[in-house]
Amino acid sequence: MLMRILRALMLLAGLAGVIACTWALLDPSIMANATGRLPEPPSPRWRAAFGLLFSLLILGWGAGVLRHRELP
Numbered sequence: 001m002l003m004r005i006l007r008a009l010m011l012l013a014g015l016a017g018v019i020a021c022t023w024a025l026l027d028p029s030i031m032a033n034a035t036g037r038l039p040e041p042p043s044p045r046w047r048a049a050f051g052l053l054f055s056l057l058i059l060g061w062g063a064g065v066l067r068h069r070e071l072p
Contacts, residue, residue, distance in 0.1 A: 007062050014059025021055055024048035 028044035060066040 007064065009062070010058050011062030014055050014057075014062050017051060017055025018059060021048050021052035025052065 025045060025048045028048060057066065
C-alpha cells in the first residue's frame with residue numbers, strides 16, 4: 001500500500017517536473033540565474049534540460065517503467 005502511494009506521488013511529481021522544465025526550455029528567462037562559487041553558472045537551458053531528464057526518470061519510476069520486478 002505504501003509503495004502504491006509512493007509511486008502515485010512520484011508519478012505526479014514527475015509530471016509536474018516535466019511540464020515545468022519543458023516550459024523553462026521554451027522560455028529560459030523564468031529561471032533565476034544561480035550565483036555561487038563557479039565563475040560562470042550553467043545556462044538556464046542546460047539546467048532546464050537536466051531537470052527535464054531527472055523529471056522523466058522520476059516519471060518513469062512512478063509509472064513502473066524503471067522498477068525491477070517484485071520478488072515473490
